[in-house]
Amino acid sequence: MQDNTTLNNAINLLTTAGIRLSHQRMAILQYLLNHRTHPTVADIYDHLHPNHPTLSRTTVYNTLKILVESGAVLQLDIDPECTHYDADLSPHAHFMCRHCGKLYDVPFPSHHIEAPEGFTTDRITISYHGLCPTCASSEKTNN
Amino acid sequence: MQDNTTLNNAINLLTTAGIRLSHQRMAILQYLLNHRTHPTVADIYDHLHPNHPTLSRTTVYNTLKILVESGAVLQLDIDPECTHYDADLSPHAHFMCRHCGKLYDVPFPSHHIEAPEGFTTDRITISYHGLCPTCASSEKTNN
DNA sequence: TACTATTTTGAGATCATTACAAAATTATAA
DNA sequence: TTATAATTTTGTAATGATCTCAAAATAGTA
Secondary structure (H helix, E strand, O other), X not given: OOOHHHHHHHHHHHHHOOOOOOHHHHHHHHHHHHOOOXXXXXXXXXXXXXXXXXXXXXXXXXXXXXXXXXXXXXXXXXXXXXXEEEOOOOOOEEEEEOOOOOEEEEOOOOOOOOXXXXXXXXXXXXXXXXXXXXXXXXXXXXX | OOOHHHHHHHHHHHHHOOOOOOHHHHHHHHHHHHOOOOOEHHHHHHHHOOOOOOOOHHHHHHHHHHHHHHOOOEEEOOOOOOOEEEOOOOXXXXXXXXXXXXXXXXXXXXXXXXXXXXXXXXXXXXXXXEEOHHXXXXXXXXX
């Protein structure tokens, strides 16, 4: 479902880092590439486990760590409850709805964001919190 | 040590919300106002406990929840390890060093950051990850 | 002072994440 | 192909942050 450029790019990052493409790792990577819902470890495990009965949670944790370290996947710290993961490496920001808890992709600001002086910046994260359109309109209805 | 405007502002927010200013709550609030180090629950408990022997961790958790809900304190989600708290309500961003783990206050971007269309945005968070000046220079030295 | 409401406390529960060592799998060399 | 070595997976147990809850302490009020 995802374009092969993206998959190949991820595979390149992994093999370049000397990481074997085991079945489990491919399954987890594919899941992330095909489901742009910013899944958690629990999401990934619950979805893959039926078709990969021997898959363990630890493997999901290990694989995600590897994917993040190799740069193929981003780790999102927007949710205090738990970590979400995102295989979309294009510049974008995230919005978390305080009502339904869902994470949305939103555009990265159009203006250039300058990194702080004197610091060596690897990554700039922009997050929005509030109500998503769906929850905003249903809140209005219910009051 | 902190200016009274800030303290009074926090007190106003709390009393307006009908929250009693117990000794424990005042101690925690004062600690946050006097220590702009983005402390964690553990930091706060460890620093206050010697002088408040009966203080419990649960009270620190409860109080921080109240302070955040009343708007007197910000909860920072920048660190995947645990939650940090910040009593500085002026607009600023944070930088987390991947080497020493410290959180730094850095300027909020000078350009206006537009909120995503269709969403009701309560809060915009900007975080930077990388190396702080201290760790960047010591890494250079050690290589 | 007695009564009521609120707050604090500490023990235990929960839940995400990590540590670890054994079992399984894959790559390599003969 | 087979034996050997290296890597990966797995499940269990540990860790650690955070929450639950009910009893004890405290503060506010009549």
